[in-house]
Amino acid sequence: MKINKAYASKEKALELYRSPLMELIYQAATVHREYHNPNEVQMSSLISIKTGGCSEDCGYCPQSAKYNTELEVHAMMGVDEVVGLAKNAKANGSSRVCMGAAWREVRDNRDFDKVVEMVQEINGMGMEVCATLGMMNEDQAKRLKDAGLYAYNHNLDSSKEFYKDIISTREYQNRIDTISNARKAGISVCSGGIIGMGETAEDRIGMLMTYVHMEQPPESIPINALVPVEGTPLEDQKPIEVWEMIRMIATSRILFPQSIIRLSAGRTQMSQEAQALCFFAGASSIFAGDKLLTTPNPEFNEDQALFEVLGMTPKKPFQDGDQPETKTDEKVEMAKKVRKEKEERKKNTSENDFKPRKITIK
Numbered sequence: 001m002k003i004n005k006a007y008a009s010k011e012k013a014l015e016l017y018r019s020p021l022m023e024l025i026y027q028a029a030t031v032h033r034e035y036h037n038p039n040e041v042q043m044s045s046l047i048s049i050k051t052g053g054c055s056e057d058c059g060y061c062p063q064s065a066k067y068n069t070e071l072e073v074h075a076m077m078g079v080d081e082v083v084g085l086a087k088n089a090k091a092n093g094s095s096r097v098c099m100g101a102a103w104r105e106v107r108d109n110r111d112f113d114k115v116v117e118m119v120q121e122i123n124g125m126g127m128e129v130c131a132t133l134g135m136m137n138e139d140q141a142k143r144l145k146d147a148g149l150y151a152y153n154h155n156l157d158s159s160k161e162f163y164k165d166i167i168s169t170r171e172y173q174n175r176i177d178t179i180s181n182a183r184k185a186g187i188s189v190c191s192g193g194i195i196g197m198g199e200t201a202e203d204r205i206g207m208l209m210t211y212v213h214m215e216q217p218p219e220s221i222p223i224n225a226l227v228p229v230e231g232t233p234l235e236d237q238k239p240i241e242v243w244e245m246i247r248m249i250a251t252s253r254i255l256f257p258q259s260i261i262r263l264s265a266g267r268t269q270m271s272q273e274a275q276a277l278c279f280f281a282g283a284s285s286i287f288a289g290d291k292l293l294t295t296p297n298p299e300f301n302e303d304q305a306l307f308e309v310l311g312m313t314p315k316k317p318f319q320d321g322d323q324p325e326t327k328t329d330e331k332v333e334m335a336k337k338v339r340k341e342k343e344e345r346k347k348n349t350s351e352n353d354f355k356p357r358k359i360t361i362k
């Protein structure tokens, strides 16, 4: 993954971000055409496999247990249910599934075994599998890679300076370490941020500079507009101007010419014309389906109508990298064996229907 050295300093990138909009979009669209098919859009579907009750205090997030939101907490979903949702997403044109869990960090427990099995199953369906599970160590990253995980999403969200104003339960460096663990395991990195939290343009560019200084920038960069949720500390934030969203997308496009820039949360507040401008400025991926993790997103049909108007088609999976191999995982095999034995036992009991023994009491 390349970076554009001409803008690799904070001053230059900020100047670019603030340049006249028509120049900025034109430059971004030019870079976009050089490295990407401008008529293609990657559709990624989110599945919230474990919802709410998170111990972190991210000020934007409705899933934190620290805030009083109306969110319904859901324990870990079953493998079959998640595979069913993935099949549906594939039928609707998605080439990638991103499984999200409201965890601070991955723990080596049964729920993680389930995630590993979900990754195996969805990779087996020929879709790119992404997961966003919070912090993880190198061993956990390796286990996910062996299951067939294609990408790991872990956002820096903002600059190092602004980070402490929105999250107190972890450090910026923790995020960088997890990204590096995913990288070491050979997993493609998806990392970006949120705008509209009250940060400055310097903070937005500060986040991009962190990616510039990484050994390799992320393969995907999601740009989210804050979805203000009642009960969170950021509930009263004024919606971000669409022009800022376009500037952020265009600047990311120019700085990281080969990365996929994803127009992420916040699309329900944007007109179709504004979304089209984001695509023109270099976004080539969206989250598809009527729900993000917990908040609304445009319906499949609405997006399909927009793509038809724009002449855009869904991108096929594994165009930017090979499909990972799925290796056998002992814990998953064991869990499958136990499940099979249980099912057998259940079947046998119903086949040899229980007949009570006659007892004569003298």
Ligand code: SAM
Residues within 6 Å of the ligand: 060, 061, 062, 063, 100, 101, 102, 103, 104, 132, 133, 134, 135, 153, 154, 155, 157, 193, 194, 224, 225, 226, 227, 228, 229, 265, 293
């Ligand atoms: N718990 C994991 C973590 O924090 O990495 C994974 C799930 S977390 C919900 C994934 C990302 O969703 C966050 O990093 C943030 O960028 C984004 N997000 C959460 N709430 C949001 C909101 N209200 N508006 C926009 N983006 C949001």
Ligand code: DTB
Residues within 6 Å of the ligand: 046, 062, 098, 100, 132, 153, 155, 192, 193, 222, 223, 224, 227, 264, 265, 291, 292, 293, 294, 295, 296
């Ligand atoms: C990302 O950058 N945005 C997605 C995905 N990665 C995990 C999540 C957006 C969440 C928006 C708030 C919600 O629906 O809970």
Ligand code: SF4
Residues within 6 Å of the ligand: 054, 055, 056, 057, 058, 061, 062, 063, 064, 101, 102, 103, 104, 134
């Ligand atoms: Fe938890 Fe992730 Fe939400 Fe932060 S963003 S509260 S870590 S689910």
